[in-house]
Amino acid sequence: MSTLSAVKTKRNWQRSFVPSVFGVIAVAIATAVESHLPGGELRAISTIFMFIALSQAWNIIGGFTGYASFGQVVFFGMGGYFTAVVMLKWQFTFWLALPLSGLFAAAFAVIIGVPLLRLKGHYFAIATLGMAEGMREVVINLPDLTGGGAGISVPIAGKFAKTEYLGDNGFYFLFLALAIFSIIIGTIVSRNKFGYGLRAIHQNEDAAAAVGINTVRSKVIAYAISAFMTGMVGAGYVFQQVTIFPERLFDVEITVLMIMMVVIGGSGTVVGPLLGALGLQFISEYLREHFTSMHTFILGGIIILAVILIPQGAVNYLREGRRTKNYSLLANIRRYRL
């Protein structure tokens, strides 16, 4: 008995120690290189951090719970607009607006989650997509509050600006912090009972309910956590961009990027979205620089190849390969083939 618990403790210790060491090293490197990077690189890396946080957020509802939220950008936009409005109209500081935007997005997720999470599969995807498109129109049509289609600007200088603009370095650290925060939340969800409940819902919702998981509550909480993080990232993005427009803040492409990163990296894992965001954003930036006109073309080709060759995502592919000692891509294609 004591040996067993000792082994278990050791395992648990290893499980949390090894990734944290990697994490600390990565953060140390990120902090150390920051002062040596030019502005353009800083912004590019901030974007990578932003997408790490976004893909981790999507992973909680899409990866663990298996609900394809195709309108995740609605929380990005709602959080962002919340920040812009409270900073402009009521002179909130950014540091107060940031967590409040997350809470605002989470509250919105609870309200729409209760009816929408009853839907499954494609129907959930389209309903959330419709919600995002609809909210964009609502924002456009409330010009008194949101500036409408003409956009809205966050005060960054003068007596109305409670928080100074952070600059490239500041946003680098802001998004780094958001990325770390999202990874920590992802790890906590992944390791505890709640996360296993979400995985059970993913595999078979009826069976999960039968073993005593309150599926409705779990799904809504997962949706709210995911919305909370997405909303905070949206707030950071708005402050970085200063002037924002509804088209950009509710752009369906942001959702698609999140999903691509999670699926290509490996959904339902914490490392997967991290690797997916790093890899895809890096490739995308590289292509944009070196093959400007063919950029989308090549990216589309890479997505098609990745989806066909490793449909379960890179991390899951490696894990299964290590377990079964079979890294054959051909066997992998056969899995989902008709």
Place this chain on the structure above:
Amino acid sequence: MDTFLQVTSYGLLQGGLLALVAVGFSLVWGIMNIVNLCHGAFVILGAYIAWEMQSWIGVDPFLGMFVSAAVLFCLGYVIQRYLINLIVNGPVFITLLLTFGINMILIQGMNLLFTADFRSIQTSYGSNSFELGNIRIPLVRLLAFLLAIIITFLLVAFVKRTRTGISIMATGMDRGAARLMGIRARHVYALTFGISAALAGMAGTMIASIETFDPSKAGKFTLMAFVVAVLGGLGNMYGALVGGLLMGLVQAWAGQYLSGTWVNAIAFLVLIIVLIFKPNGLVGKAFYAARVEI
């Protein structure tokens, strides 16, 4: 009252066009459980083919649409047979991502080939219209509307009366059993996708002769097809027609009686309400949710 009738007739005509865009999308979704995100790109590609036909050799769009349909049928067949069939049993995200990747390539390809300029097909009768009481009805829109209805009925006749059509329906209901009866599911899937792409091409031709188009409009058509297919429901060939007409009416009324761009928000509001109270759509059938896949 005249305004109301005018708006309603416009909504019905526009609804027919939406139905034409959505009918192929709904077919693919219902039979194969694939949400085809490159459907809008097919629509635009069809429009470009008809445009090229007209500007090169002066083919009328109502003839050119058959060329569009033929080209897109071949493209759709190949895409399904050699790409989508490889992952057709995967989870939802996988098929969505694959078709999104194809969509990116198609749109970028069209941007490179045809540039991003707005285009439209000009015909001698393009601006003709006639009066019905106090209501003005544009000729081309009416023809497009009639085409949508004819195509829907032809499609119903095809899947109910022909051997190929019945095999498509059988594969949609229970792929495993269909394969045991000797139906080549891979071929049937590719055929279904080809038909869907061909219908998208025809819809694109109609759109090109009614309004302007450019590659960036593809996303809008995919979204519209999605909304209309969900509204009408899957598993019923008339679903797209019902959904399209309803959507057209809602948009026309909202555009007339509400200010600004509330019209789009209303469209999605209707969609979400229908989804919550009638998850299978207005005329959809439930068995598509619970079928067996082998």
